[in-house]
Amino acid sequence: MIEIDRNVDYSSHGYRFRNFINLDMDTLKKILFWRNHVDVRKWMYSNEIIPLDNHLAYVASLHNRADAYYWLVYDPDGDPIGVTYVTSIKKDEDCGELGYYAIPGTYGDGFSFVKECFYFYFHILQFKRFYGSVDADNVQAYLIDVFLGCQFTSSKTIESICSMKKLYYVCDSLTPEDFDSNYEKTIVEYIKFVKDENRKLH
Secondary structure, eight states, X not given: OOOOOTTOOEEETTEEEEEGGGOOHHHXXXXXXXXXXXXXXXXXXXXXXXXXXXXXXXXXXXXGOSSOEEEEEEOTTSOEEEEEEEEEEETTTTEEEEEEEEOTXXXXXXXXXXXXXXXXXXXXXXXSEEEEEEETTOHHHHHHHHHTTOOOOEEEEEEOXXXXXXXXXEEEEEOHHHHHHHHTOOHHHHHHHHHHHHHHTO
16 A cells, blocks of 8 residues: 555546645535435435534545545546545555445446546545445446445345434455456446346346
8 A cells, every 4th residue: 555645646547646635625515515415315324414513624634644645536527427436444454344435426427437437436536455345235336336236135224313223244465466357347348237136126
């Protein structure tokens, strides 16, 4: 894993990754609006609405942390497309917990967005392993992750703030080797994969 520079905009195949600490107030407010949107927060561990003060305080804490990094991702046209982050980083193992979400209302680019996020972590930042989980009801994210190499081998239940229990599928390990064998696959192949998986459910 390289020494991550918060002040650098990283690039991967036309996508740009800008660290949260380098964003202006208007952009940080937009990110909070997206994060609080029901189509995003319903999939999160913590699905309550985040107040602005809490959001800004969390971003400020990222200046001095080595265990968590957040980036706003811009597509090749220069438009923001989503957020990606890695938390619980263990530098001695070059691993961490990976997360991402697309901006609500963006359609058709989710596959490329997630694929470039994975490439960014493995080949730009040079992580050796990731783990993570996905809400069992978030079928779209689950299928993209599986198509790109994630193997969900267990599950866990988390109680939300409103005392609702939610089931998450857990991927204990995603490596560059798991991902690289799938990176060259196209959106056409992904669409076929999704159709095949949907047929299995019916």
